[in-house]
Amino acid sequence: MARVVVDVMLKPEILDPQGQAVQRALPRLGYEGISDVRQGKRFELEVEGPVDDDALARIHQLAETFLANTVIEDFTVSVETAQTAQTAREHEEVTPA
Amino acid sequence: MARVVVDVMLKPEILDPQGQAVQRALPRLGYEGISDVRQGKRFELEVEGPVDDDALARIHQLAETFLANTVIEDFTVSVETAQTAQTAREHEEVTPA
């Protein structure tokens, strides 16, 4: 079983009211130095069987026709290997809670 | 300028109706072999200045107190290096459109 992640973000030229609302709130919370915030969606798909080129192509198509609305959104597909998951978790750990 | 990504997902024990709706739709769209779908949020923060441990710690705290509601959500913080961005894009390219 492997995990494929599809990240969907609004195209850069499209207004992102959610990201803006977050960004506007930051100074009030005492966070400076963040010049832009964009908010998008993350889909985690658990894929049965091997994630070969064929499987990836199908997921790519799924993202293009269904998960993302390509009129206003871009997407990326990536395979979460044990490696990348590890990296993410490490970030978690190195940063003090 | 660096990009820090905060991924926020509902905790595994919390019902994810959006992810489920996607999953339920898959067979209708002709996709088999995806055993689970979870939908979460992705925040892309453009950080001014260096992303050192200190900056990461602050973003971690921001995620914990604001970007995620830890009653129901988990999050990960990761730095998008040129490298990881590249990997994502490659996935894009290897998969036929």
Added chain:
Amino acid sequence: MTTRIGVVTFPGSLDDVDAQRAIRLAGAEPVALWHRDKDLHQVDAVVLPGGFSYGDYLRCGAIARFSPVMDTIIDQARAGLPVLGICNGFQVLCESHLLPGALTRNDHLHFVCRDQRLRVENAGTAWTSDYAEGQEITVPLKNGEGGYVADERTLDELEATGRVVFRYLDVNPNGSRRDIAGICNEAGNVVGLMPHPEHAVEALTGPTTDGLGFFTSVLKKLVTA
């Protein structure tokens, strides 16, 4: 002296005017509170109204929770000030950790507006003393993110301590755990619920006038206090 009940307006609050009307119809004086103002202007109780504060962006209630007025409300609620959170107000209370749990996307993924039957499970709170325990009332419900969730332990504890104040009858409109429509804190002064009692205070515009009891309850409590 008339009882003064504050109604907070956040950017994006929508049912603030309705809450003020309900307070007036119950015989108290509504006082408008502004999100940027820390001062509660000596009100005797506070209503956090429905709406889409900050557009419901990020998460419902998440941004409003960090407004100056909430700093004061959080302190005073802990000290016993009666606070009622309706819909978005309930979400703000959960985000503020004045109430446990959280509100998530409706399980059917749609915004839903309907007349909802509820059972009053606890008639001992600051906002429900004018009802009888077990009484059934009908008030409007309208939300897109009204599914109440909390971990099992919290849910058990809420049940065991009588802090489930309202439960949905007939249909569970949003997938809330254990049909929970509203809860209170341990002291019973802070109550939050998804349905909208302030829309059921006039026969002309509401499905019933069942919602008026919230406001008369708190009024009585404050007058006798």
Added chain:
Amino acid sequence: MTLDTVKHANDTPDVEQPWAELGLKRDEYDRIREILGRRPTGAELAMYSVMWSEHCSYKSSKVHLKQFGEKAPESDALLVGIGENAGVVDVGQGYAVTFKVESHNHPSYIEPYQGAATGIGGIVRDILAMGARPVAVMDPLRFGAADHPDTRRVLPGVVAGIGGYGNCLGLPNIGGEVVFDPCYQGNPLVNALCVGVMRHEDIHLAKASGTGNKVILYGARTGGDGIGGVSVLASETFDETGPAKRPAVQVGDPFQEKLLIECTLEVFKEDLVVGIQDLGGAGLSCATSELASAGSGGMRVELDAVPLRDSTLSPEEILMSESQERMCAIVEPGKVDRFLEICEKWDVIATVIGEVTDGDRLEIYWHGEQIVDVPPRTVAHEGPVYHRPYARPEWQDALQADDANALPRPAGGEELREQVLKLVGSPNQASKEWITAQYDRYVLGNTVLAQPEDSGMIRIDEETGLGVAVATDGNGRYAKLDPYTGAQLALAESYRNVAATGAKPLAVTDCLNFGSPEDPGAMWQFAEACRGLADACQALGTPVTGGNVSLYNQTGDTAIHPTPVVGVLGVIDDVERRTPMAFSEEGQLVYLLGDTREELGGSAWSQVIHGHLGGMPPKVDLERERLLAEILVSASRDGMIDAAHDLSDGGLVQALVESCLKGGRGARLIVPDGLDPFVFLFSESAGRAIVSVPRSEELRFTDMCGVRGLPATRIGVVDGDAVEVQGQFSVSLAELREVHEATIPALLA
């Protein structure tokens, strides 16, 4: 790239310009050159092209729309007529009401959620710009076949967009329409209506006057949204390959708009503005040229002062951008500080971008260099006018000859019963609860009636109970059979719906959805519909106060049914006296008002049972409509009826079933003497309603109808838990409810 300044344009008269790509015709381009005495700059060309597009200039429709003014009935109620952002109607007690319906059809096909959402956003700003507080919205919608896969894409998105935006603004949705027909496949109609309330003295107009007054742009930052969207989206048809130029879609931010509303109302309250205009189609091009054109002087704008979301935008793009949630106000210099303070209070960005001059030109500068220098009227109000050829289509005669009255009819009670169930469960007649439950109807606490009532009703004064009612209607099938009559029937139905709830109809708004004006057949439909509507408004004494035209609704050569959607606004002195549609009192008498003829052309029955469209639509008798309305209003005021429901598509049986289901009561009916049971149940004769009359009021009510000459036939009694037609059939409410309510969720959920 060098900046195309006015000076540069003077120096380089022979530069090739992309006027054709921008949708201009050769003679239009020549006229611009003639007006300016030189070639236009890029920025000027952008402005003219977008302002002279069909959508902004009404160049094909203008000559026909004129009739609404020329034939306008005398009305004391009209405070502001056609031509402003929206018309304003006096409703008494010092209150004025403004309302208008607009289309957002093409954008909603491309991106259903955002297209519909920004449709609501746009119409709300129109109403706001008049000085009014928006108090309610409505959404007349048309989709392709209910079971077509694309309807599954478009409808849920549109509904979620309307709800997502309207709910977040805190505006109750009080009514609308949902119609399915294959003719709207690829061309859904998303019309949006908004109602606003103000005091007479608060009326504001879009005009820039007073030399030295400041031009303030406030609201969202300007981005690359929908650049060229107006001209491309609204005036060019799609073919197989999709739109020729796919513009960036506009994305709405309802939260920003909510702040804009509150901020603007506060600014009005302190009397800080001289003139105001919303930014909609054509963005700043439209707002600046219209404000300057309507005002007394000229205007000078520093375009580089405009706050941007995307710093790479060119001046042309800034002028054309359709970024949402923006307004433009003219403010006296002494009041600018206070204006900006209020904006700050509401977290709304506000920027002085120019001022009113004593000249007569609109001048726009970019980093100190002049890029626009035009007479504003030529941009905003003196665009081209076309007298497009029109002709009655050849197929019209054959269509009308294909008589629906000759279709095979049900034989006997059992078959009648089956057809009733089929009708009541058909997508067009089925309950729309699945859709309307996604809209907030309670917010603001003044909703007296909302869907599925005949009209939405809003209380506007809590002390006196003064209120307004609004309904929208339009039947494309009728209009296809005969556009003149179809438009009149749309008005008649909407008018009747308002009266059925007890309000007196006062004024009209309309959204005219048609095919390509370049097709003489579609143009004829348009011309006929305008003529029909104008004549009927004159006869009923209800002026058209404003509206919208949407042309080019076609895929390839196939146009939609001509679809005039008509909104009627009525006033009621005391909303306590409203009449709901539900039969809720056992034992009350059911009366049918009006005459029933054998009229099945374009009927729901002919569509559902036979898939047929042909013959003539029902006859229109406007005198009868007026009488019926007067009776309904009097009966409501004097408490003679407890429920009323107008008869329209689906005929008597549809209306009866709806009233029974809403009240949870059955009815026993007797077919009146001399009427065929089938005709009685399914005919769609206009000018009719059913009412439920308390026995104690029967005499008074029938006397009144008798004296006034309105046929009133006792057809039954509210009773039991079934609908029973004596001697024919009986069907339980439970069974009716099941078929009526299951259809739409089964198709869409």
